[in-house]
Amino acid sequence: MSERAGTRILVVDDEPNIADLVATALRYEGFEVETEATGRGAVDAVRDRNPQLVVLDVMLPDVDGFAVQERLRSDGRRVPVLFLTARDTVEDRVRGLTLGGDDYLTKPFSIDELVARVRAILRRTQPHEASPERISYFDLEIDEATRDVRRAGRRIDLSPTEYVLLRYLLVNARRVMSKAQILDHVWQYDFGGDGRIVETYISYLRKKVDADGVPLIQTVRRVGYVLRHPED
Amino acid sequence: MSERAGTRILVVDDEPNIADLVATALRYEGFEVETEATGRGAVDAVRDRNPQLVVLDVMLPDVDGFAVQERLRSDGRRVPVLFLTARDTVEDRVRGLTLGGDDYLTKPFSIDELVARVRAILRRTQPHEASPERISYFDLEIDEATRDVRRAGRRIDLSPTEYVLLRYLLVNARRVMSKAQILDHVWQYDFGGDGRIVETYISYLRKKVDADGVPLIQTVRRVGYVLRHPED
DNA sequence: CACAACTCTCAGGTGGCTCTCAGCAGAGGC
DNA sequence: GCCTCTGCTGAGAGCCACCTGAGAGTTGTG
8 A cells, every 4th residue: 555655646527526536536545646627737737747547537628538648648648548438438439548558437437446447557557566466365366357256266257246346345354344335336426226235236245155165244234244254 | 578678669650640559559568669750760760779670661751661671671780570551552562571581461450460470570580589379278279370270189260350359369368358458459450340340250259169168268248258268 | 253251230139237126034122 | 022123135127238140241262
């Protein structure tokens, strides 16, 4: 975490709610974050502050995100970009993005997914930056690169939502997370339903992860859920 | 990757988009890349920087690519060249190129094909450069030199696109690749369609590659495709 | 010029994933 | 022990990602 203290990230979105949401989440992860609302401001901010990564909305009021990237390129800046796009804008204009270490995420996204992408990009561009590809607790392990999930060496198949939920619990192993926290991190930020969906997905996970072996997914009544060994 | 860190490549194209595309892709592979937009600039850059390989557009505003090559030869430079040509130009003038360690690629090309050619040339000219001609996973193997594809020893016939797609999955075995990534790397850079073509070609590949034996080409719903043994 | 190979589009069908809901079980308070 | 509240889980609806066969258009070849 402390290695991350010097890592500057610029977040560019004209919706203050989204910019705040993303900035807050990234600051909590230990990054230094600044926000901009316009393409023009983004170009200036990159010049001034020289961030290691830009989170960039494609739909901006003045210059669109792709133009901002080209501007940065022609400036000779090699800063990698994580684009935020609407679902229907994606297919056609995203071509070529994944070549240079850039990536994209469709709105609405989940915070945990955003953080995971940010980490993945920084891992590629700053290899010395310590942020492990493998996360494990007891006999449960996740490989971020291959999306492999293993319990005692045996491979487990998870759906996307199940995977993000388990990763969230694993990263916060031994810490009780409330249903509200889980909803905020794992589900898309515009999710309208209530916390009962978390119960459902916990149930799915238990069937797959805790099927054999000690149960690692624990309920803490009226508080939330933890990933923890019963005797730990 | 680290052996490649000292390998300098010069990219010469007067269209900035193409030069950027190629440079970005090669940098991502770990090469040191510089770009030039003119034949004259290319000759100077080769003198100054002494690259191990030149990627050279045949159609340049001032001196054409072949003339640049002759100029380099008469300078006593033995640097190998990968020519980029339009489909309808100069099929005849390109013949005989492969004798000198050179090669060519017709525009529009796919990034993965370009990278493969670059690797092949460097393999020939810098034999110590570690980059295997054979790539294999489980009982599936391909030979880059002969374009042989074998499953459990049995030869498999693939169309050009099928081959590039399979090679991409094979190089990234056990890693889930999104349709966007596949499109960016495997299809020609000017392809206008959407990701459904990937589904079609995955279907073709399955019929040929996974016809007998365990299915290696796996769908990860809402994420992408992987080449992976089911129990691995 | 006919034929074969290849690329790409499209539409119908299928199944996986997400989410809702209701009934049940277990924990904790009294 | 009884009651209430919280959480668990099976069933199922709806959506949409994906699969595949058919065919059109193009290019290469004998």
